[in-house]
Amino acid sequence: MTKDLPHHHGDLREALIAAGLRLLAEGGPSALTLRRAAALAGVSHAAPAHHFDGLKGLQTAMAARAYAQFTGSMIQHRAAAELALNNDFSRLVGVCDGYLAFAMDRAGLFHLLFVSAEVTRDDPQVMQASAAAYQVLRDACLPFSPDGTPDPQIETLVWTMVHGYALLGLNLPDCPKRSLFDIPPFDVLLARILQRG
Amino acid sequence: MTKDLPHHHGDLREALIAAGLRLLAEGGPSALTLRRAAALAGVSHAAPAHHFDGLKGLQTAMAARAYAQFTGSMIQHRAAAELALNNDFSRLVGVCDGYLAFAMDRAGLFHLLFVSAEVTRDDPQVMQASAAAYQVLRDACLPFSPDGTPDPQIETLVWTMVHGYALLGLNLPDCPKRSLFDIPPFDVLLARILQRG
DNA sequence: CACAGATCTTGACACTGTCAAGCAATCCGG
DNA sequence: CCGGATTGCTTGACAGTGTCAAGATCTGTG
Numbered sequence A, B: 001m002t003k004d005l006p007h008h009h010g011d012l013r014e015a016l017i018a019a020g021l022r023l024l025a026e027g028g029p030s031a032l033t034l035r036r037a038a039a040l041a042g043v044s045h046a047a048p049a050h051h052f053d054g055l056k057g058l059q060t061a062m063a064a065r066a067y068a069q070f071t072g073s074m075i076q077h078r079a080a081a082e083l084a085l086n087n088d089f090s091r092l093v094g095v096c097d098g099y100l101a102f103a104m105d106r107a108g109l110f111h112l113l114f115v116s117a118e119v120t121r122d123d124p125q126v127m128q129a130s131a132a133a134y135q136v137l138r139d140a141c142l143p144f145s146p147d148g149t150p151d152p153q154i155e156t157l158v159w160t161m162v163h164g165y166a167l168l169g170l171n172l173p174d175c176p177k178r179s180l181f182d183i184p185p186f187d188v189l190l191a192r193i194l195q196r197g
Numbered sequence C: 001c002a003c004a005g006a007t008c009t010t011g012a013c014a015c016t017g018t019c020a021a022g023c024a025a026t027c028c029g030g
Numbered sequence D: 001c002c003g004g005a006t007t008g009c010t011t012g013a014c015a016g017t018g019t020c021a022a023g024a025t026c027t028g029t030g
Helices: A012-027 A034-040 A054-084 A088-105 A107-114 A124-144 A152-171 A176-180 A186-194 B012-027 B034-040 B054-084 B088-105 B107-114 B124-144 B152-171 B176-180 B186-194
Strands: none
Touching (some): A012 A034, A012 A054, A054 A088, A054 A107, A088 A124, A088 A186, A107 A152, A124 A152, A152 A186, A152 B152, B012 B034, B034 B054, B054 B088, B054 B124, B088 B107, B088 B124, B088 B152, B107 B152, B152 B186
C-alpha cells in the first residue's frame, strides 16, 4: 500500500499507460477502456482526461511504447539468427521472424501499431519510434540492393510481404486458403524473391 | 411514403444491410451502429435483434455482400487490363489493381472483409463469398506456376504482397516510409517477383 | 503562511449494445 | 368468417462507454 493513496498519484500518466498495456494484453482491443484503465490505476474515471487527449491520446502514447518492443523483437530475432547462421539472408529472415513473432505473440500491440484508427500516427513520439523500427528492416535489406545503396523496391517488397503475411495470419485464421493448402513458411517466400536480387 | 408505415416492414433484414452499408460508406466504421441502422431503416432501435445476432451479425451479413463487390472489382479491372494488353502478366496486374482499388475506394468494406474483429469469418455465406473472391486471384496466378498446376508459393506470394501493399497504404498514410522515398508502383514489384517464376 | 495552479473527484449527459415484456399484424385451422 | 398462434416490431430499462463542467484537494512558491 502506498501510504493511504494520496490525492496526487505519483506518476499517473505512466500508471495509465501501464494499465492500458495490461488491459490490451489480457483482454484484446475491446478490453482497453479509459474507465477501466483509470480503475486499474486506482483513480477516478475522469482522471485520464488531464493526461491524455481522450482514449485516442492514451492509445497513441501506448503505441509509442509498443514500437520500442516491436523494434526489440526484430533485433532480438536478428541476433538469434546471426548466432545460427551469420550471413545476410539469415539476418533478414531473423528480422522478419521478429516482425512476425511480435504480430502473433502481441497481437493487441501489433493492432495498435498498424491497424487501429485510434492512434494518431503523426504524433512526434510515434513517428520517431516507428522510424527506428523501420530502420531495422531497412538495414537488413541493404545487402540485397544491387548497388549498395538503399533500394526502395527491395525494401517495399520485403516490408509489404512480411506485413501481408502477418495480417493474413492474424485476421484470417479460418479463411479458405487455410483449407486449400498449407501456407509456405515465410523464409521460403523470401528466398524466392531475393534469389535474383 | 409507403402507405403510412405498416407495422411489418417489407424486408427489414435487407433494409438494415443496406442502411449499414450506407452508414459505413459515409461515415467509416465508427459510424456503423445498430441503432443508427435501425433509424435509417425507419424502425425502432431493438428491431435488428430479431434479424441478426447483434451488431456482429449485421456486419457479418454486410461482409458477405461486400465480398461480391470485391470480387466484382477484381474481375472488372482484369477485363480492363485484358483490353489494354492481353497477356498473363497484364491480367494478373489487373486483378491486383482491382484488389487495391477496392481497398482504397471502399476502405470501410475492405476493413470489414479483412480487418474487423466484428465479423464471423467462418459464417457459411462469408466463407463461400470469400472463396469465390480468392479464386479470381488464384486463377490469375495459375499461368505463373512452373508446372501448370496451382502453386501455393506463387499464390501466397502475390496475395501476401497485394494485401500488405493495400494495408500499408491504408493505415500508414503518414508513416516515415512516405517521407523516405516514393513507394514503387505495385506492378513494378510484381514484375520483380514473377520475372523468374 | 497564504494563495495560485496543478491534480483529481463527483456528477451529469448522450451515446452504445442488449435484454425482457408487451403490442400489433399476419397466418392458419376450424 | 373468425379466433388463437406465431411472427414482427415497439417500449422501456440497464450497464457500459467517452466526455464535459464544476468543485474539492493537494503542492509548490512567493
